[in-house]
Amino acid sequence: MAQLIGGLGTSHIPAIGGAIHKGLQQDPYWKPFFDGFPPIREWLGEKKPDVVVMFYNDHGLNFFLDKMPTFAVGAAPEYNNADEGWGIPTLPPFKGELDLSWHIINTLVEKEFDIVTCQEMLVDHACTLPLKLFWPEGDCPVTVVPVCINTVQFPLPKASRVYAMGRAVGEAIKSWDSSKKVAVVASGGLSHQLDGERAGFINKAFDLQFIDSLETNPEWATQFSIHELVEKTGTQGVELLQWLAMRAALTAAGPKVTRLHTNYHIPISNTATAALVLEVA
Amino acid sequence: MTQALPKIPGTTPFDGEQARKGYALNKMCFSFNDEANRTAFLSDEEAYMRKYGLNEQQAAAIRARNVLQLIAAGGNAYYLAKFAGIFKLDMQDIGAQQTGMTKEQFKAKLVAAGQ
Numbered sequence: 001m002a003q004l005i006g007g008l009g010t011s012h013i014p015a016i017g018g019a020i021h022k023g024l025q026q027d028p029y030w031k032p033f034f035d036g037f038p039p040i041r042e043w044l045g046e047k048k049p050d051v052v053v054m055f056y057n058d059h060g061l062n063f064f065l066d067k068m069p070t071f072a073v074g075a076a077p078e079y080n081n082a083d084e085g086w087g088i089p090t091l092p093p094f095k096g097e098l099d100l101s102w103h104i105i106n107t108l109v110e111k112e113f114d115i116v117t118c119q120e121m122l123v124d125h126a127c128t129l130p131l132k133l134f135w136p137e138g139d140c141p142v143t144v145v146p147v148c149i150n151t152v153q154f155p156l157p158k159a160s161r162v163y164a165m166g167r168a169v170g171e172a173i174k175s176w177d178s179s180k181k182v183a184v185v186a187s188g189g190l191s192h193q194l195d196g197e198r199a200g201f202i203n204k205a206f207d208l209q210f211i212d213s214l215e216t217n218p219e220w221a222t223q224f225s226i227h228e229l230v231e232k233t234g235t236q237g238v239e240l241l242q243w244l245a246m247r248a249a250l251t252a253a254g255p256k257v258t259r260l261h262t263n264y265h266i267p268i269s270n271t272a273t274a275a276l277v278l279e280v281a
Numbered sequence: 282m283t284q285a286l287p288k289i290p291g292t293t294p295f296d297g298e299q300a301r302k303g304y305a306l307n308k309m310c311f312s313f314n315d316e317a318n319r320t321a322f323l324s325d326e327e328a329y330m331r332k333y334g335l336n337e338q339q340a341a342a343i344r345a346r347n348v349l350q351l352i353a354a355g356g357n358a359y360y361l362a363k364f365a366g367i368f369k370l371d372m373q374d375i376g377a378q379q380t381g382m383t384k385e386q387f388k389a390k391l392v393a394a395g396q
Contacts, residue, residue, distance in 0.1 A: 015371065059359040064311045065300055085313045085363035152359060154296040195358035197349070198291030199376040200387055202394035227286045227294075235292060235358065266395025267388075269372045 002100075002176040004253040005047050006280050007246045008040060009186040009214075010133060011273035012056070012126040017088035020132060036263025036275035037133050043260060043277050044134055050180040051097045052142045053104070053169060054127050055245040056187035057151040059084070061124035068153050069116035071165055073108065074146040075101035079123040091128045097143035100176055104145060107172035113165050121146060126187045133275075142183075151188070151239050159229065159244055160222040166245030170252030186246035188239030190264075191232075192271035201234045202272045207264065210240060211274060215259040218247045236271075247278070256281035295357045303355020306343075309333035310360035319367050348379050 016033070019025070025034040061084050063069065077098060081091040108115050123146055131140050147169060150156055157165070166184075173182045190210065193201040213220035221229070221244055229238045250257050261277040293299065300307075309330065312318040322329040330340050342350035346368070351361050365375055377387035 060311055060357075060363065061314065065304065065307055065357070083314055083316060085315075085319070086366035087369070152295065152357065153300055154294050193292070194362070194372055194375065195348070195352055195379070196291045196293055197379060198289070199379045200390050200394075201291075202391065204394060227289075230292065230294060231289045235294060267391035270376055270391060272394070 002173055002178045003181045004170060004173045004250065004280060005049055005181050005183055006257070007184045007186065007250050007278040008130070008134070009243050009246060009274060009276040010130045011189060011268070011271055011275070012129045012187045013269045013271055013273070014084065014086050014088050014125050015269045016129050016133070017125055020136070021089045030268070032265040033268050033273050036265070036273075039261040040134060040275060040277055043279070044183075047183070048181065049142055049183040051100055051145065051182045052131070052185050053100070053145045053147060053173065053182060053249070054130065054185045054187060055147050055149060055166065055242040056126040057239060057242065058148050059124050059126060059152065062118075062122040063148070063152075065153060068150055069148070070150045070157050071108075071113060072116040072118055072121075072148040073101060073105050074118050074121045074123075074144075074148075075105060076119055076121050079121055079127070079144060079146060081124070081128050082122050084124055088125060091132060094123065094128070094131060094140055095143045097145050099178065100173070100182070101145050103176045104147070104169055104172040107175065108165070108168055111168045113168060130185055130187045147245070149241055149245060151236075151241060154226070156226045156238065156241070158226060159224060159241060162241045162245050163219060163222050163248040166248030167251050169245070170249030173249065174252045184246045184249040186243040188242040189233070189237055190240055190272045190274050191234050191237035193234030194236055194270055196235070198234070200270055202266055203232055203234070203237070204266060204272060206232045207272050207274065210243075211262060211264065211276065214243065214247045214276070214278065215257060218251060250278060250280060253280040293352050299355050299357070301355070303339075303357060305334045305336070306339040306351070306355055307357050307360040309335060310356070310364045313363040313367060322367065348375050
C-alpha cells in the first residue's frame with residue numbers, strides 16, 4: 001500500500017509568483033517569508049515523496065461562479081496553469097497521478113462525499129506556488145492530485161465537514177495499492193482579509209493557536225462555524241480550511257504527528273503567512 | 282432554516298445574495314483572465330460593460346474604480362482583483378482605498394499586526 005509520509009502547509013499569494021520571477025528571495029521584505037522554505041526542501045529531499053495531494057482553493061481561474069463545486073477532485077493527466085489576470089508568470093504544466101485521483105474519487109463517493117470530478121482542470125497560483133516554493137529548481141519531481149475546496153462563494157463547507165473529507169482522502173491514500181510515497185499539502189491562509197473596510201485584518205494570536213492545534217489537537221478548529229472563522233481570521237483567512245483538511249488526512253496514517261518546522265511571518269501582501277512540516281510519527 | 286448571522290463590521294461575506302446581485306460584474310471581471318479582454322476593456326470601457334450587461338450601480342462603481350462601491354454592487358474580492366490588476370493595483374493599493382488610508386499607512390497597519 002502507498003505510504004502517507006506527512007503534511008506540509010504554506011500560504012499562497014499571487015505576489016509570491018512575481019517575487020520568485022524577479023529573484024527577490026533575499027530582499028528584506030521577502031526574506032522572512034522565503035526563509036521558511038529551506039527546511040521544508042531539506043525534509044522533502046530526504047523523504048522524496050512521489051505524489052502530492054494538494055488541498056487548495058481556486059480563485060476564479062478554473063471555476064467561475066456559474067458552476068461552483070464545494071469539493072472538486074482533479075483526475076487529469078496534467079494540469080495547466082494560465083493567465084490569472086494579475087500579471088504573474090504562467091508556470092509549465094504539472095503531471096497528474098490518475099490512479100490515485102480515481103482511487104480518491106471512488107473512496108470519497110463511497111464515504112458519501114459527493115464531489116465533482118475534473119478530467120480537465122486549470123490550476124491557479126494556489127496550487128502551483130507551493131510546488132514552486134518546495135521545488136524551485138527545474139521540473140517538479142512529484143505528480144499531483146489537486147483537491148479544491150470552495151472558499152470563494154458562501155455557503156462554504158463547515159469546518160467539521162472539511163475535516164471529515166480530509167480524513168477520507170487520507171484513508172484513500174493509505175488504501176491505494178501502490179508502492180509510492182505521498183505527502184499532503186495545504187495551500188492557503190492564514191489570517192487575512194482583502195475586502196471591505198476591515199481589509200488588512202490579521203489575527204496573530206488565533207493563527208498561532210491554530211498552528212499549535214494542528215500538532216496536538218487537530219479537531220480544535222472544527223468547533224467554529226464558518227461565520228466565526230471569518231470573524232476570527234478574515235474573509236480570506238477562512239482558507240485555513242485547507243490546512244484542516246491536510247491535517248485530517250494525516251489522522252489516517254497514525255494517531256500522532258511531529259511538527260518539524262514552522263515559519264510564521266506578517267505581512268506578505270495583506271496576509272499573515274505560515275509554512276509548516278508535519279511528519280507522521 | 283437559516284438565521285441572520287451577526288454582522289461582522291466592515292465585512293461582506295460573498296453569499297448567495299451577493300452572488301446574485303454581482304453576477305454580471307463578476308462575469309466581466311472573470312473575462313479579464315484573458316489579455317485580449319483586458320485590452321478590449323481598456324479600448325472601450327462602456328461598450329465592454331454593455332456587453333456583460335452591467336447595471337448602472339455596477340457601471341458607476343467601475344467608472345469610479347471604487348472597491349467598496351464594487352462590493353456593494355455584488356463584486357467578489359477575487360474577481361475585483363482581476364479588474365484592479367488591469368491598472369497594476371496591488372492588494373495594498375486596494376486595502377488603502379477601502380480603509381481610507383494612504384498606502385504607507387495601510388502597510389504600517391499590517392506590519393503592526395505582526396508585533
